[in-house]
Amino acid sequence: MKVDQINVIGGGLAGVEAAWQAARLGVQVKLYEMRPEKQTPAHRTDKLAEIVCSNSLKSDEPGTTSYLLKEELRQGGSLVMAAAAETRVPAGAALAVDREKFAELITERIENEPRIRLVREEVTGIPENKITIIATGPLSSDALTAEIMKLTGSDQMYFYDAIAPIVSADSIDTSVAFRAARYDKGGDDYLNCPFDEEQYARFYSELLEAKSVPLQRFEETRWFEACLPIEELARRGVDTLRFGPMKPVGLRDPKTGREPYAAVQLRQENLMADAYSLVGFQNHLRYGEQARVLRLIPGLQHAEFLQFGQIHRNTYICSPRVLQATMQMRDRPNVFFAGQITGVEGYVESVAMGWLAGVNAARLASGSELLEAPARSATGALAHYVSHADAKNFQPVNITFALLPPLPEPAKRNVRKKRERRQLQVELALKEWAEWLEQNHTKLEAAQAG
Ligand SMILES: Cc1cc2nc3c(=O)[nH]c(=O)nc-3n(C[C@H](O)[C@H](O)[C@H](O)COP(=O)(O)OP(=O)(O)OC[C@H]3O[C@@H](n4cnc5c(N)ncnc54)[C@H](O)[C@@H]3O)c2cc1C
Structure with missing residues (x-):
């Protein structure tokens, strides 16, 4: 197959990365985005790559899988990672961005890329014979969702996540909330709200009593374990929150010199530092109840x-059931999926699946062999998971060490400490990734020249 243009549906995090990579590899791209003509229930602007919830792209601390995934993308020439670096706001060891500047920058780069044509319309059908990447995300429009259901031949699966609340900085009482990062790691960018035992007990019982928004359109609620709403956590036991998003460990209140009984962390939302989000406080209470x-x-x-x-x-x-590790459909090899819709969870995970789909769609268009990312890499591990996990119990995942293959034998035996083993896993993964990039980008150029 040799064609000179591909379609990308969805100008979110995965879609812009896919379009950018394909364009970089010499292919013309038509990128479809339905906003502002049609909004999703969570997006608010007409910008590409709009971040809908937390402004954090998670840890960028070397030795973590989250760092590994980011580093792979950086080495792979990722548009999204470059924009994140340019719009970064302080957040300790995490990579957090000013969401408006981030989305503006990406929109500008895409609009100015001569090989990409941005089309602002809702796509409601999937063309038969074109190379198409579907990157319409967790809030894909209803019409396209119906088409995807026909295409994949299996039922869609639904579950729920929830957005964390944001408060204005000047409404926070800083005579009570104190600045500190856990174990003083990565500066003191977080504000911490300390609870004593009595305050916690009152908060807990009011939270249990608070009224939720009813879940009308769906029969069944299946929460993603890593993103549970606080009221759901509270229902699991009086201390569950204290061991979860309200854990006080590593935080010393300067007023008492001690760890509080529980704490809520507030993270800076934008460069102006005029807004803070309540970390891990996603919930689906009624608005009046939330305020109270x-x-x-x-x-x-x-x-x-x-x-x-x-x-x-x-x-x-x-x-x-439907995808290969190239992000290509098994039955319709000209159709690719990318981003959260593939069953990865998280901003950077979505970007990584966009990167891989973009590279492979460009390779298909230019008649080159398609690539599987190295098994040891975080990108490869995610692609392997979505294409090989148990289909019966398929659940979205973040990148974790559990997805990476263990260290090869001599290293596994010789390195005893878990932290050092993990560090080594990351180093090995990056080495393989760098070699793979070098080898395969060269190969594509050779194929195009031929
Ligand atoms: C409310 C919410 C909160 C989240 N919070 C977090 C978080 O805090 N941290 C985190 O790491 N992850 C979070 N996620 C998960 C995930 O990381 C994000 O959804 C991420 O944006 C997924 O990237 P994506 O490119 O797959 O989808 P999106 O970024 O949603 O992009 C999809 C794009 O496709 C467009 N589109 C949809 N249908 C069509 C169509 N038919 N035609 C044309 N365009 C279409 C949409 O308008 C959108 O711009 C959250 C998800 C949601 C929904």
Whole structure:
């Protein structure tokens, strides 16, 4: 197959990365984005790569899988990672961005890339004979979702995530909330709201009593374990929150000189530092109830809410039934999927699947052999997971060490400490990744020249 143009549907995190990579490899791209003509329940702007919830792209600390994935993308010439570096805001060891500047920068780069044509319209059908990447995300429009269901031949699976609330900085009582990072790691970019035992007990019982937004359109609620709403965590036991998003470990309140009984962390949302989000406080309580209960958090008694927590849908396909590790459909090799819809979870994970789909769609268009990312790499591990996991119990995943292959034998035996073993896993992965990039980008150029 040799064609000179591909389609990418969805100008979110995965779609822009896919379009950018394909364009970099010499292919013309038509990138379809339905906003602003049609909005999703979570997006608010007409910008490409809009970040809908937390502004954090998670840890960028060497030795973590989250860093590994980012580093692979950086080495792979990722548009999204470059924009993140340019719009970074302080967040300790995490990579957080000013969401507006981030989306603006990516939109500008895409609009100015001569090989990409941006088309602002909702796509409602999947063309038969064109090379197409579907990157419409967890909130794919209804019409296209119906088409995807026909195409994949299996039922869609739904579950719910929820957005964390955001408060204005000047409404936080800083005589109560104190600046510190856990174990003083990575500066003191977080504000911490400390609870004593009595305050925690009151907050807990009010949270249990608070009214939720009813889940009407869906029969069944299946929460993603890593993104549970606080009221759901609270229902699991009185201390569950204290061991989860309200854990106080590593935080010393300068007023008492001790760790508080529990704590809520607030993370800076934008470069102006005028907004803070409540870390891990996604919930689906009614807005009035949120205001009442969250103002019981010490330091937030006068909080002004810029955004309340929300519930949202997450749509993803049963990838192990339909996808190959190239991100290509098994039955329709000219159709690729990318991003959260493939069953990865998270911003950077979505970008990585976009990167791989973009590279492979460009290779298909230019008649080159398609690539599987190295098994040891984080990108390869995610692609392997979505294409090979148990289809019956398929669940979205973040990148973790559990997905990476173990160290080869001599290293496994010789390195005893877990931390050092992990460090080595990351180093090996990056070495393989760099070699693979070198080899295969050269190969594509050779194929194109031929
Ligand atoms: C509300 C919410 C909160 C989340 N919070 C976090 C978080 O805090 N941290 C995290 O790591 N991950 C979070 N995620 C998960 C995930 O990382 C993000 O959804 C991420 O944006 C996924 O990237 P994507 O490119 O797959 O989809 P998106 O970024 O959603 O991009 C899909 C794009 O496709 C467009 N589109 C949809 N249908 C059509 C169509 N038919 N035609 C044309 N265009 C279409 C949409 O308008 C959108 O721009 C959250 C998801 C949601 C929904």
